[in-house]
Structure formats: structure tokens, C-alpha cells
Amino acid sequence: MTARAAARHPFGALATGPRRPILTAAVFAVTLACGIAQLVHPPLYDAVVRDAARIDAGEWYRLVTGMFFQDGRAFGLTSNLLWLAFFGTLAERVFGRARWLLLYFGCGLFGQFTSYVWLNPVGAGNSMCVVGLIGGLAAVVMVASRRYGVVLPVQIRVIAFAAPVLAVVDTLVHDNHGLPLLLGLALGFALLPAPVEVAQE
Numbered sequence: 001m002t003a004r005a006a007a008r009h010p011f012g013a014l015a016t017g018p019r020r021p022i023l024t025a026a027v028f029a030v031t032l033a034c035g036i037a038q039l040v041h042p043p044l045y046d047a048v049v050r051d052a053a054r055i056d057a058g059e060w061y062r063l064v065t066g067m068f069f070q071d072g073r074a075f076g077l078t079s080n081l082l083w084l085a086f087f088g089t090l091a092e093r094v095f096g097r098a099r100w101l102l103l104y105f106g107c108g109l110f111g112q113f114t115s116y117v118w119l120n121p122v123g124a125g126n127s128m129c130v131v132g133l134i135g136g137l138a139a140v141v142m143v144a145s146r147r148y149g150v151v152l153p154v155q156i157r158v159i160a161f162a163a164p165v166l167a168v169v170d171t172l173v174h175d176n177h178g179l180p181l182l183l184g185l186a187l188g189f190a191l192l193p194a195p196v197e198v199a200q201e
Contacts, residue, residue: 013150014140015093016196023097024088027104028081031126034068035077045069045124050112052121063112066124067105076125083130091133094140099191100133103184107132111180119176128180135184138163140192148195 038045050066051059070076092100111128115121141160144150164185170178 010152010156011090011094011137014144014148014193015090016193017093017096019093021089021092023100024084024092027088028084031068031084032077032081035070035074035081038069039074039077045071049124050116050122052116055116063109063116066112067108067126067129069124071123071125076127080125080127080130084126087130087133087137091137095136095191095193099136099193102191103132103136103187104129106187107135107180107184110183111176114179115176119171119174119179123176128177131177131181132184132187135163135167135181135186136188136191139185139188143189143192147192 038048048062048065048069049071050062055062070080072079088100088104091103095103108126108129111132115123115128138160140148141152141156144152144157164182167178167181167185170181172178
């Protein structure tokens with residue numbers, strides 16, 4: 001398969017999954033509903049936030065609910081939903097729905113757990129889920145030319161190869177997004193979609 005330059009949409013040649021991002025839309029809707037609920041009824045946040053002391057007391061469900069509520073309140077909800085809409089749609093088109101679920105919730109739960117035991121014991125947000133998708137997409141970009149015959153813009157390739165470096169730096173400064181991104185990158189390589197053969201011109 002000869003190398004193909006990416007079309008106007010850089011990921012267009014790699015988007016072989018379902019055309020309608022139904023899974024992204026469903027998770028978006030649930031996360032939006034949870035966010036609105038915590039804004040309307042602020043005490044709800046205290047009942048669901050990732051809190052190491054309460055998790056130690058047996059409230060393990062907080063590792064899951066922490067992926068649907070936001071410690072940044074309205075701003076955190078808005079920004080995280082925008083990132084989910086963009087990268088979620090891309091990842092669903094590239095990886096398909098089953099791999100999307102593993103990347104999103106696998107990396108999100110991993111991020112919640114590492115935050116609980118080490119990096120940030122109190123907090124909430126779906127951003128660690130989204131960076132898992134970003135890590136997966138970075139893996140695809142890294143091998144796009146060799147595996148899929150797709151030449152992506154140099155800016156996208158630079159960002160993809162910089163992602164693991166930035167993730168390590170992020171972890172060193174004690175932020176909790178670096179490790180789920182690195183897991184997303186590793187899972188991305190393990191879950192790479194099969195190349196699609198195209199007719200030679």
C-alpha cells in the first residue's frame with residue numbers, strides 16, 4: 001500500500017469505524033446529566049467525589065463516580081465535555097466502540113486509582129478518561145505511515161511523539177493526567193485497528 005496523504009480531515013483515511021459516534025454521544029449525555037445534577041444540587045458532589053479517606057472506609061464506588069462528576073464545576077464540565085466530543089468522536093471512528101470503551105474507562109479507572117493511592121487523593125472529572133483516548137490516538141498517529149500508508153501533517157506527528165514526553169513531565173510535577181495518557185498509548189499500540197487495503201492507482 002503506497003503512502004497516502006491525509007485528506008482535508010487528517011484522520012479521514014484512518015476513520016474506518018462506525019460513522020455515527022453513538023457511544024461518545026451516550027457518555028457525553030450521561031456526563032452532562034451528572035454535571036448538571038451537581039450544579040443544581042451541590043451536596044451531591046461530596047457524595048460521589050474521589051476521596052481517599054472515604055474510599056479507605058469502603059466507599060469504592062467513588063473510583064467510578066469520580067469519572068462522571070467534575071471538580072472544576074461549570075468550567076470543568078464545559079471544557080471536559082468539549083474534549084470528549086472532539087477526541088471521543090475521533091477515537092470512536094478510528095478504534096470502534098469496543099476498543100473505545102476499553103481506552104476510555106480503562107484509562108479513566110486507572111487514573112482514578114493512581115490518583116487515590118498517590119497523585120491526587122481528592123477530586124473528580126472525566127479528563128483522565130479523555131487523555132486515555134488521546135494516548136490511543138497518538139499511537140495510531142505514530143504508526144500511520146508505516147502501518148496504514150497515511151501521511152499525516154507534520155504538526156500532528158510532532159504532537160503525537162511529544163505526548164509521552166509531556167505525560168512523563170506531567171507525572172513528575174505530580175499531576176494525575178500523565179499516567180492514564182501513557183496507559184492509553186500502550187493500549188493504543190495493543191489495539192491498533194487492522195490496515196485496510198486500498199486499490200492501487
